[in-house]
Amino acid sequence: MKIHFDGAAQTVTGSQHLLEINGRRLLLDCGLFQGHRRDFYERNLNFKYNPSSIDAVILSHAHIDHSGNLPNLIKKGFSGPIYTTPASAMLADVMVRDSGHIQEADAEYVNKKHARRGEPPVEPLYTLEDAAQVAEYFKPIEYDRPTPILPGVTLTLVEAGHIMGSAGVVLDIQENGRKFRLWYSGDIGRPNLPLIKDPVYPRDAGYLIMECTYGDKPHSNPEDAFVEFRDVTRRTLKRGGKVIIPAFAVGRTQELVYDLNRMMSDGDLPEVPVYVDSPLAVETSKVFQKFPQYYDEETRRFIAEEHHPALNFRSLHYVQSVDESKSLNDRHDPMVIISASGMAETGRILHHLRNNIENPRNTILIVSWQAPDTLGRRLADREKMVRIFGQWFERRAEVATIGGLSAHAGQDILLQYAAASKSTIKQIYLVHGEPDASSAFQSKLAEQHIGPVMYPGWGEEVEI
Secondary structure, three states: OEEEEEEOOOOOOOOEEEEEEOOEEEEEOOOOOOOOHHHHHHHHHOOOOOHHHOOEEEOOOOOHHHHOOHHHHHHOOOOOOEEEOHHHHHHHHHHHHHHHHHHHHHHHHHHHHHHHHOOOOOOOOOOHHHHHOHHHHEEEOOOOOOEEEEOOEEEEEEEOOOOOOOEEEEEEEEEOOEEEEEEEOOOOOOOOOOOEOOOOOOOOOOEEEEEOOOOOOOOOOHHHHHHHHHHHHHHHHHOOOEEEEEOOOOOHHHHHHHHHHHHHHOOOOOOOOEEEEOHHHHHHHHHHHHOHHHEOHHHHHHHHHHOOOOOOOOOEEEOOOHHHHHHHHHOOOOEEEEEOOOOOOOOOHHHHHHHHOOOOOOEEEEOOOOOOOOHHHHHHOOOOEEEEOOEEEEOOOEEEEOOOOOOOOOHHHHHHHHHOOOOOOOEEEEEOOOHHHHHHHHHHHHHOOOOOEEOOOOOEEEEO
């Protein structure tokens, strides 16, 4: 058996790992590489293998860095099944179609600039029409159901605890007279996150391909983040202000909605209007609500006791139209607005920030890591003057930041994950992590005598 590390190798983007087993080819994830424009097109358009030679794909979860290049894979000849959970199939359909729309819009914007300079037009990486075809290839498999997918290969998907439908990939393999288990982590979640179940740790794994995104640091307790969120919201509403939250549409938005539901149900917050104002977040929330069987025990108990859904309550409104979104900025009553994008770079959140940033009664709540040079980072750094839509605004609104909401396992959970198969592991391959995070995590693994460990480079190949 051979493993080709063709993405998310010594970086955290573009997950793709190609397995050659019994003369067949199996691809684990097919994510978008995200980087500078030239690298973005070069890496995503030109696969390191022939897509038509791939017999099947296994998708660990719907995030774009794991699913986002499936449209190109199909355009270039892939015609096999894509195995994933039912929830991931629905979420990935929503997300790749949204990505296709973004690719078209980005190309249109660039081409306007090129036309003014007399330069040739560019083509979108793929179109909405391309992306819409992906759904035809999904072959959903429920958790914990061993399924033969190729000669000598049985697939079992287990809960990864990262986002709705996310899965660890368990491959029981027979090849050349030997049997072994390869376990691919996908993105590993955290215990005690809202809504979703805890991750399942590896069992009897001989070979482990695992992410190490936060291999250099642990995360704070999710319950501490809940308390911070409650306190910030309570004081803002008490002074008659709005809470404006830039939030990623998949996962983070749904967690915040559920937390607000809990707070209002317990009487910790007044029943003020809560608006989810992001078309993608609205669509993904619909998918979350279709799979209550995937909720954790705490959430199912909450639903039974409160007699209403986790992601729907009396004062919650999912905003559909642009006009409805605009109307929120004409209102001055206390409310909570959750809108994308998560780093406040594009989308409807910019309009809400522009219209509310100069009011000291309001709070801008930062709930995720913000990349350098983004508006979200400038807000998190409490800059006094910020630029939105080319216009300067004085930030008079309070800015609050909450850690501990990451859906990725921190260093402590990653160590527990790797240690779960310590007695059977023959080799660990670290992926989906920057060099500093990997180096710190490798040191921790060595301290606990877990390994051996390899940190493969992009395009590297190993044989086992």
